[in-house]
Amino acid sequence: MQPTTLAFADNARKAMADETLQGSLKLLEKGWPVGRARAAADLPEFEALRDQGRDIKNHTLAHLDLYLEIFEERVKEAGGHVHWAKDAAEARGIVLGLCHEYGARTVTKSKSMIAEEIGLNEHLEENGIERVETDLGEYIIQLANEPPSHLVGPAIHKSMDDVRDLFQKHHGGERIEAPAALVGEARRVLREKYFAADIGITGANFLIAETGSAITVTNEGNAELTQGVPETQIVVTSIEKMVPRLFDAMTLLRLLARSATGQDFSAYTTIMTGPRRAGDLDGPRNFHVVLLDNGRSGMLGTAFQEMLRCIRCGACMNHCPVYLATGGHAYGWVYVGPMGSVLTPQFIGIDKGHPLPNASTFCGKCQEVCPVRIPLPKLMRHWREEQHERKLTPPRARLALAAWAFLARRPRLYHLATGIAMRVLGILGARDGFFSRMPLAGGWTVSRELPAPQGATFMSRYRRKGGRVT
Numbered sequence: 001m002q003p004t005t006l007a008f009a010d011n012a013r014k015a016m017a018d019e020t021l022q023g024s025l026k027l028l029e030k031g032w033p034v035g036r037a038r039a040a041a042d043l044p045e046f047e048a049l050r051d052q053g054r055d056i057k058n059h060t061l062a063h064l065d066l067y068l069e070i071f072e073e074r075v076k077e078a079g080g081h082v083h084w085a086k087d088a089a090e091a092r093g094i095v096l097g098l099c100h101e102y103g104a105r106t107v108t109k110s111k112s113m114i115a116e117e118i119g120l121n122e123h124l125e126e127n128g129i130e131r132v133e134t135d136l137g138e139y140i141i142q143l144a145n146e147p148p149s150h151l152v153g154p155a156i157h158k159s160m161d162d163v164r165d166l167f168q169k170h171h172g173g174e175r176i177e178a179p180a181a182l183v184g185e186a187r188r189v190l191r192e193k194y195f196a197a198d199i200g201i202t203g204a205n206f207l208i209a210e211t212g213s214a215i216t217v218t219n220e221g222n223a224e225l226t227q228g229v230p231e232t233q234i235v236v237t238s239i240e241k242m243v244p245r246l247f248d249a250m251t252l253l254r255l256l257a258r259s260a261t262g263q264d265f266s267a268y269t270t271i272m273t274g275p276r277r278a279g280d281l282d283g284p285r286n287f288h289v290v291l292l293d294n295g296r297s298g299m300l301g302t303a304f305q306e307m308l309r310c311i312r313c314g315a316c317m318n319h320c321p322v323y324l325a326t327g328g329h330a331y332g333w334v335y336v337g338p339m340g341s342v343l344t345p346q347f348i349g350i351d352k353g354h355p356l357p358n359a360s361t362f363c364g365k366c367q368e369v370c371p372v373r374i375p376l377p378k379l380m381r382h383w384r385e386e387q388h389e390r391k392l393t394p395p396r397a398r399l400a401l402a403a404w405a406f407l408a409r410r411p412r413l414y415h416l417a418t419g420i421a422m423r424v425l426g427i428l429g430a431r432d433g434f435f436s437r438m439p440l441a442g443g444w445t446v447s448r449e450l451p452a453p454q455g456a457t458f459m460s461r462y463r464r465k466g467g468r469v470t
């Protein structure tokens with residue numbers, strides 16, 4: 001996927017004018033965040049679980065080399081294979097090589113953000129391999145030829161009418177109206193694909209070092225059919241998904257569904273360990289795990305190591321005022337919302353990704369709800385600093401910052417200048433009580449009014465009320 005992150009502002013403007021998208025985002029805002037709040041309130045140990053989740057991931061990241069080696073050994077003992085991919089091109093090459101080795105013409109896929117990250121879908125199709133997405137949301141966006149717009153709900157931007165139109169266009173026949181009938185139609189089409197597939201490609205929510213297992217979590221059971229029916233399974237995943245023990249994964253699983261959708265637990269949680277054993281009724285005969293690095297090992301030991309705790313629950317975007325105004329496509333690459341604003345510059349470079357860390361009000365809601373307590377605003381601030389140091393910020397913003405820094409270093413001048421500015425703005429805004437246009441701050445007043453100040457700075461009003469300023 002070619003990034004369009006540099007066009008974030010234009011993408012966002014278009015998204016905010018898209019009525020269908022705005023309707024979908026309103027529904028999202030009323031759904032998952034409410035469910036998460038209820039699920040968190042219903043579980044007395046929820047906050048303690050978040051601490052445990054953070055600690056499990058921190059411990060694993062501190063010993064990642066050790067756990068990766070144990071994992072590889074266990075996978076081999078179970079009869080499977082581990083492939084190490086240092087970057088996206090290598091990972092794509094490994095998967096395609098396996099497809100050729102097994103003579104695959106058709107693959108089924110369950111949802112995998114790593115596959116999106118490495119551009120696997122396009123690569124398979126360019127090489128003549130039919131790919132069928134089996135997660136309903138992913139299937140819908142495959143038909144629409146669009147990238148996902150949310151980690152958990154990839155087709156969240158689509159309306160029911162969009163889905164009706166897509167199914168009629170691609171499946172033929174009468175237009176199906178009832179939502180349940182649409183689901184039935186998808187099930188009918190996909191069932192045939194599961195049994196025709198040569199290889200099933202899944203992602204993994206977690207990898208377990210002690211058993212060499214991969215865990216998938218779905219609400220549709222599609223990962224189970226993807227991995228269980230074809231002769232060969234390939235797990236396409238990344239190194240930071242590792243946890244030491246099954247017990248640790250259970251802690252994270254209890255956090256994942258609650259944080260994502262407000263469920264106590266996802267409908268299907270499957271632990272996959274190696275290929276089919278003697279006596280097993282089903283399961284793949286060949287089991288491969290592709291472990292992607294793609295810059296992650298370089299994040300270890302840096303400020304961005306904390307980002308590797310992410311369990312891809314989507315809670316940060318469900319609560320982000322920017323995501324809820326623009327949706328995911330405006331972000332212009334695979335990862336969206338606050339987590340995407342930190343990860344995208346890491347993967348595509350700050351020179352291409354710098355608008356994203358600025359797509360935040362720094363309200364802190366993302367950090368407040370992150371199940372593994374990732375300090376997302378702090379990490380976005382790191383990127384902003386880097387952007388500034390590398391002179392990627394627009395000249396006007398640099399000038400404004402330089403002026404502010406000049407004043408901030410001279411407190412008397414600062415108080416004098418802000419005092420005069422507040423008095424002038426107070427007089428100019430006295431009639432309406434707000435400004436609908438503001439020179440040098442046009443972005444703030446595009447879609448909302450700026451309340452007029454009351455003629456004095458906060459500090460002088462604070463002093464007047466007896467507050468002490470040191």
Ligand code: SF4
Nearest residue numbers: 310311313314316370
């Ligand atoms: S950053 Fe936190 S809230 Fe956002 S997807 Fe990752 S784990 Fe979930």
